[in-house]
Amino acid sequence: MLETSARLLALLSLLQARRDWPGQTLADRLEVSPRTVRRDVDRLRELGYPVQATRGPDGGYRLDAGSELPPLLFDDDQAVAVAVALQTATMSVEGVEEAALRALATVRQVMPARLRQRVDALQVTRVAKAGWQPSRVDTAVLLAIGQAVRAREVLRFDYAGVRELAAGQAGDRRRVEPHHVVTWGGRWYLIGYDLDRADWRTYRVDRMTLRTPNGPRFAPRPLPAADVAAFVAERFEGHDPLPCRGEAILHAPAAAITEWTRGQAIVEDVAPDRCRVSAGSWSWTGLAAWFGMFDVEVELIGPPQLREATAALAARFARAAAG
Known part of the structure; x- marks a missing residue:
């Protein structure tokens, strides 16, 4: 049987792996009694983890989002993936450089030596390819667009084409029903339905200047493609x-x-x-x-x-x- 501290880490790992766990299933996985699971859940709550009880024939537990970010538990592959993602995050998104470097240092500090060696062996260098011009976008703009997509709210923004960029102008004013944000050729694009042009369009995010507030909510239209x-x-x-x-x-x-x-x-x-x-x-x-x-x-x-x-x-x- 695991000691209390090791058992708490194992319980936390299980709760992070999926949304709902029956209490008896957790007890079986940890090889303890349901009463011990209840006590361990109480300990996690005291440490700041928002573990909620769920209703059902057997009862169970769920790790919900809280008002603060508690310590996270990663397995080896997850830790390496986070470190690699943090190294590449600053290459196309502005405003995350310092935070990404601090997060990478934090993750690396608690890594076992075998994982630090894997991460340190990867040194990412960007080399521009002829005809391939990656763009950098602002973090706040990406988050605002993503929130509008999720909330299904009309986006209002100025969009600068090649002519406007050369003249230093903001561009045309657009009203768009945002559908999705994608990456293509190192650039970020918004796919949306332009209300004034009555047509589906793609917009480079780095050429968008958002206006606030957003417009009204809308019912999503079917995309004129399979996906x-x-x-x-x-x-x-x-x-x-x-x-x-x-x-x-x-x-x-x-x-x-x-x-x-x-x-x-x-x-x-x-x-x-x-x-x-x-x-x-x-x-x-x-x-x-x-x-x-x-x-x-x-x-x-x-x-x-x-x-x-x-x-x-x-x-x-x-x-x-x-x-």
Whole structure:
């Protein structure tokens, strides 16, 4: 049986892993009685963790968001992912440099030596590619746009095109129903329905000057494409020159993946630690290998040809590993 301090850490790790836990299931996992679980939950509450009791046949517990950020518990892979994301966060988003460096120092300080070596071995250097001009956006602007997307509120902003930028002008005033924020070619874009032009448009976030307050709430319109990835590919490429295109969910933040795609893929946030990626290749096997190069867990979305190529590639590598 675990000692009290070790058991508290194990309990906290379980509560962070999923939303709801039946009390008896927690007791079985920790190899203690339900009464001990209740006492340990009370200790976590005293330490500032907002653990709520849930109703049900057996009763249970849930770790809710609180008014303050309590200490977090990461496993090895999560800690490395956070450190890598903090290193790359400052490359496309302004206003987070100092905070990201302080957070990276905090995470690194409590890492075991084996993890610090993995993180320190990665030194990220940005090298601009010809014709590829990444942009940096303000953190507050990204958060404001994301909040408008979530709340379904009309965004009001001035948008500067190439002509306005050259003249130092703010640009045209727009009223847009925001749909999604995506990254493409190292830049951040807003996808939205322009109310004055009665059409779907894409806007570079670094050229937007937000006006406050936001407009009224709206009912979301259906996107004129199968999904966000298809919409962006059609707008930016016109047509897809690559014969094989597929999609997958990568278990990594969108910012961490975007840094390495160099405009070769459409990266869409689906969760803080996951992103949806659409990419193309000249062969299905090549596309399967491309998705595997990021060294993270992959959930294939499709099409079936991509799944078949992934299975064939896995079998090929298994034979190679077996000698």
